[in-house]
Amino acid sequence: MSFLWVAAEGICALSANKLRNFLMMLGMIVGVALLAVIMAVGKGTQQKVIKRVDTWPIRVIKVNAGGGKGYTRPQAGVATLKLEDADAIRDRIRGWDLMLCVAEKRGLPMKFGSRQCQADVFAVEPTYCEMQSWPVQEGEEIGTEDIRTMARVCVVGTTLAKTLFGEDNPIGEYIYIGKVRFRVKGILKSRGIGPGGTDSDNRALIPLTTGMRRLFNQGYISYVRVRMKSVAAVPNAVKTIRQLLRKRHHISPPETDDFSIVTAKQIAEVARGISRTLTAVLVALAGLSLLVGGVVMMNILLISVAERTKEIGLRRALGATQHAILVQFLTEALSVTLIGMTLGAALGWSVSVALRRYTPVITETAWEPFALVIPFALLFGVAFGVHPARRAARLHPVEAMR
Amino acid sequence: MIELEAVEKAYGSGSTEALVLKGISFRVEAGEYVAIMGASGTGKTTLLNILGCLDKPTGGHYRLEDTDVVSLDDDALSHLRNRKIGFVFQMFHLLERTKALKNVMLPLIYAEEYPDDAEERAKKALTSVGLADRIQYKPGELSGGQQQRVAIARALITDPAIVLADEPTGNLDRRSGLEVLAIFRRLQQEGRTIIVVTHDQAVAEHAGRILLLSDGAIAHDRPVAEPRDAEAELASLPKEDRR
Structure with missing residues (x-):
């Protein structure tokens, strides 16, 4: 079995059902976009707070x-x-x-x-x-x-x-x-x-x-x-x-x-602490929305597995091992998280720029969301993809073909 | 080639155990064209699943070429199916939204090594079933008979030892069915082993030998004196019926 060809099957499945895959990605897109915007606003606010605190006479x-x-x-x-x-x-x-x-x-x-x-x-x-x-x-x-x-x-x-x-x-x-x-x-x-x-x-x-x-x-x-x-x-x-x-x-x-x-120093520290705490809370919220997105993705993947039982059975009959089926569905999940999160980071970046330009909200666009996409996509893809992929792999070919 | 010895298949266990196959023994030599017949509920499908290495018998022995199938694990069975067996199903089982060419290439993905000439082989297989001009069509754009011929091309792509067909004409009109049976005859003449499972006497009579299953056992096993000739029957169909 060639790993790459099996993985390619998983990616091909993405273009096959565009609406379903978009829905799967939606959670990732929204979650990461939210995260990116929050990070940008957090950074902007922190700088604003520091600037304001700096008006405390330092002497x-x-x-x-x-x-x-x-x-x-x-x-x-x-x-x-x-x-x-x-x-x-x-x-x-x-x-x-x-x-x-x-x-x-x-x-x-x-x-x-x-x-x-x-x-x-x-x-x-x-x-x-x-x-x-x-x-x-x-x-x-x-x-x-x-x-x-x-x-x-x-x-x-x-x-x-x-x-x-x-x-x-x-x-x-x-x-x-x-x-x-x-x-x-x-x-x-x-x-x-x-x-x-x-x-x-x-x-x-x-x-x-x-x-x-x-x-x-x-x-x-x-x-x-x-x-x-x-x-x-x-x-x-x-x-x-x-x-x-x-x-x-x-x-x-x-x-x-x-x-x-x-003293001024102390005030600045406290202010930084407050804005850091605030950012942490917001990041946690965005993380939560990512988590929900992951659960949604898992559910849609489970539905997809149920829907494609016959296809899985056929692949097994044609010689796909359980491992090959697992790889195919995991690849599908990983593609969804990777594409979704990249889109989300780009969306978040655009929204941050728009906020800065057209509203009084101060944002500082951050590169971190883009850097975090790969590890996050891997984490979420595996965490929420492994269960549906396993279920697919464990289907008995005879039962599945029925 | 194929050797079954007292093959049993039971479902469930203990007092609820149901014996579907009750000690089936027969041999199929390389190059034979065998039809397995029987009414529904006689264990036809179960036997087909065992022959196709999709399921393992609960008793007895099954040798496919030199392999003792009963002793294999799930991965080894998968590889065996990929290398030795070409499946043709009643419902065709093609991937929707996937072109004929890609459908035919599908088994190669699961081969030990993906061949460099995969696409060439798929084109050749499609040409051999008369679909050279349909390689870029998706299943939905093909007739039932054409879809089944794509499925046959897919079964042939790995150059299997046996072609296993489960009611291959069950969803086809008479002409398409005959076209499929004509292909089987030609494959046999090329030296392939073919096993067709059917409940249709007319379809079975195209084979060289008929195994009749009854209540999980072989009721009789006899050669067909004069197999029907699909080509000749196709030629005798009324002209206006031809496509």
Whole structure:
């Protein structure tokens, strides 16, 4: 028996029943195309995320109150971080050029005349606008004098201004935050929706001292930001801050930190991790659809074997061994997976290019799907082809010819 | 050439065992043209399957040329069928959507070694059954008689020791049937061994010897004194009936 000629019989069977073979391939085409598109979108998104994360100022170290992975938002009501901690950091760290302490409260009631709303209140130091690169568009920032005198003044975001004052100019007006009356002295520039999905402009800035003593009545802050003079100084500063705070808070080894330190590097790692996880989940889904495609192929092959029982019997009568029949049907299965998956990879590539060109979806066409076609085709062809092929090979010629 | 000795074939086992062939013995010499007759249910098909090495007897001995068929495994039986036996079936059993030429070449795929001159041989075989101008036709484009002649060409392609035909004229009109029988006669004259299984007395009388099966055993085994001549009968058919 010549292996090649028998294999050729399997390939010939493909052209014989085009619709059936197309249906068999469909699962492979869709599965691989999906996989290719997901990979392309995954790659594109990852790059987008990294680009976005890169806007985090690389020289800045943020120390959050509360332990855990505080890369999102400082935990509310955690009283572990004190102004004295910030002072200690200020004294011990070398090479910083800007520092900022913030105490924040989310969703405080605001009132102007009869208008009321809720907004986030940030009790800040005068370095806020520079540290956050967020200047006022009108009026004045929170100043050193305001801190010293615990002035009841505030700077409002554009959303808050609009809610309370409509089209009127809020500067010089008095609003109530909680039960305390504040004079509006500035309006922040608009920043839109923040990365967390909240409106960044629905906020009010007040002096740190006023916030802690007069409004919040608390001796702790939410976070400290330290900007270093150079990126190179960041890792050492992080280490020093951690040691310093652990010592000040009397934390010894088995206990975990009651604060968390966030840097650009760390954020990038987390973001990459998230997008990687997302891609993995999507790839698993595409794999699942491939699996379904494989099962469909197996079923159609089984039907095909049943339909071609007479043909198989004839071939056996003419001298085909069981092995020859097995090879023929396995070749058929492998051809289906190989052709189907190649078509799928090409389709996925086209769709990725089209997505990039005609929709806002960012894709990065990948070569991996094409490289994966051969091993995947072999794997699926054998995994889902062997059962029908075996069934065909085991048909008894006499029974089959009947 | 062919030697059967007390061949038995039983289906099932224990109390439900059914003995289909009850000790059949006969010899067929090379170059003989034998018809096996019998009503349905007498074990004709079972005997044909054993002769064709598609099935093994459950008792007795079967020698094909120098091979003891009973002792062979499935692969060896496959090879034996490929080399020694040419099958002709009642339903032709051609591959649809496949040209006559490819159909005829099919057994060569399963030969020990694929011959270089496969296509030449297939063309020659088709020419010898009078289908030289039909080699590119698919079965659906051929008449029943032509399809059966393609099947005969396929049976001959491996140059087998015996041609085994199962009701070869059963699905054909009288003229096509006679054409097939004329080919068998010619093959015998060329020295091939031919065994035809049929229930049709008229078809059987073209052979040189008739074996009559009855209830799984040979009822009688007699030579045909004067075999019918398919060529002569074809010539005597009315002219307007000729194609």
